[in-house]
Structure formats: C-alpha cells, structure tokens
Amino acid sequence: xxxxxxxxxxxxxxxxxxxxxxxxxxxxxxxxxxxxxxxxxxxxxxxxxxxxxxxxxxxxxxxxxxxxxxxxxxxxxxxxxxxxxxxxxxxxxxxxxxxxxxxxxxxxxxxxxxxxxxxxxxxxxxxxxxxxxxxxxxxxxxxxxxxxxxxxxxxxxxxxxxxxxxxxxxx
Numbered sequence: 001x002x003x004x005x006x007x008x009x010x011x012x013x014x015x016x017x018x019x020x021x022x023x024x025x026x027x028x029x030x031x032x033x034x035x036x037x038x039x040x041x042x043x044x045x046x047x048x049x050x051x052x053x054x055x056x057x058x059x060x061x062x063x064x065x066x067x068x069x070x071x072x073x074x075x076x077x078x079x080x081x082x083x084x085x086x087x088x089x090x091x092x093x094x095x096x097x098x099x100x101x102x103x104x105x106x107x108x109x110x111x112x113x114x115x116x117x118x119x120x121x122x123x124x125x126x127x128x129x130x131x132x133x134x135x136x137x138x139x140x141x142x143x144x145x146x147x148x149x150x151x152x153x154x155x156x157x158x159x160x161x162x163x164x165x166x167x168x169x170x171x
Contacts, residue, residue, distance in 0.1 A: 057116070065118040066154040069094070069126075073106045074162035079140060080133040081106065081161065086115055087127040093117060114159070124148045128159055128166050135163075142166055 071084060081103055086094040094115040098106075106112065129143045144166040148157060158169040 061116055061118055063154045064152050065120065067115075067117055067119050067148075067150060067157065068113060068154065069115040069157045069159060070111050071106075071114045071159045071161070072109075072111045074160050074167075075109075077107065077162050078135045079163045081130060082132045083130065084114065084161075085129040086159075087125075087129075088115075088117070088119065089124050090127075119150050121150050121152055124150055126157065126168065128168070130161055130166070144168070146170075 067088075069086060073081065081098050083095070083097045085092065096112075096114060102112070124147070126146045126148050127143065128146070129141070132140045134140050140163060142161075142165055146168045148155070148168075148170045156171040158171070160167045160169075
C-alpha cells in the first residue's frame with residue numbers, strides 16, 4: 001500500500017506541476033498581449049497629446065497676432081552663456097538660465113525658441129539682456145534695445161548673441 005500511495009502522490013504531483021507550467025504559459029502569453037496593448041495605448045496618447053499641443057497653440061496664439069522669438073549664438077562663439085532676459089514693451093516675457101547641455105547645443109548651431117506670444121500690429125520695443133563669461137573668464141553682460149514692426153500674420157524675431165553684442169532680425 002505504501003508503494004501504491006507513493007505512485008499516486010507522484011502522479012498527482014506531476015499533474016499539478018504540469019498544470020502550473022501550462023498556467024504560466026497562458027499567463028506569459030496574456031502578459032505579452034497586455035504589454036503590446038499598453039504600448040499601443042501609450043503611442044496613441046502621445047499622438048493625441050501632440051495634436052492637443054498644436055490645437056492649443058493655434059487657439060492661444062492666433063497667426064495674425066503671434067510673435068515668436070528664436071535665440072542663437074553667432075557662428076564659432078565660444079563664450080559661456082549664463083542667462084538671457086527679454087522684455088517686450090517694457091514687460092519681461094522670457095528669462096532663461098542655461099545648462100551645460102543647452103549651451104553646448106547652441107554652440108553647435110542650435111536654435112532655441114525662447115518666446116511665443118500675442119501682440120498688436122504696429123511698432124514694439126524689444127530689449128535683450130544676456131550674461132555670461134568670456135573665453136578668458138571675464139564677466140560678460142550685454143544689453144540692446146530694438147524696434148520691431150508687427151504686421152498682420154505671424155512674426156518671427158531672430159536674436160543672435162556674440163561676445164561683442166546682440167543682433168536682431170525681424171521677419
């Protein structure tokens with residue numbers, strides 16, 4: 001009887017182990033399917049978020065009143081840019097402190113959209129201040145005042161910094 005009990009217990013345990021293994025396979029397949037569904041949902045959510053950002057920008061900044069300001073460093077400039085302040089008609093519209101990675105990107109020819117907003121058509125004053133360190137380690141601080149003409153339609157202002165000063169192109 002002892003031998004019979006051992007054989008029965010061994011058979012039952014094999015049956016239980018095989019059932020657990022089968023259950024794990026089904027669970028793994030279900031998890032894989034669930035993971036794929038989650039990835040699809042994530043990509044859908046990111047796509048919807050991008051579309052919402054575009055719609056929000058169109059609503060907040062209609063093209064007839066929109067002004068965007070882009071900032072870049074002059075070619076081959078090696079000074080360390082620390083911060084930029086932009087005032088539009090006497091009001092602060094942008095302040096930015098630069099990280100090492102941002103400065104590196106600008107030095108490699110990158111362009112930063114520093115401000116987007118709405119203004120009326122006509123003439124406006126833009127004041128740009130920047131602070132940094134020269135290649136020799138001396139403090140740099142430059143400030144320039146510019147006149148910008150806003151026409152109907154979107155306006156683009158390009159601000160270029162170098163160790164001697166600031167240039168601005170209004171398009």
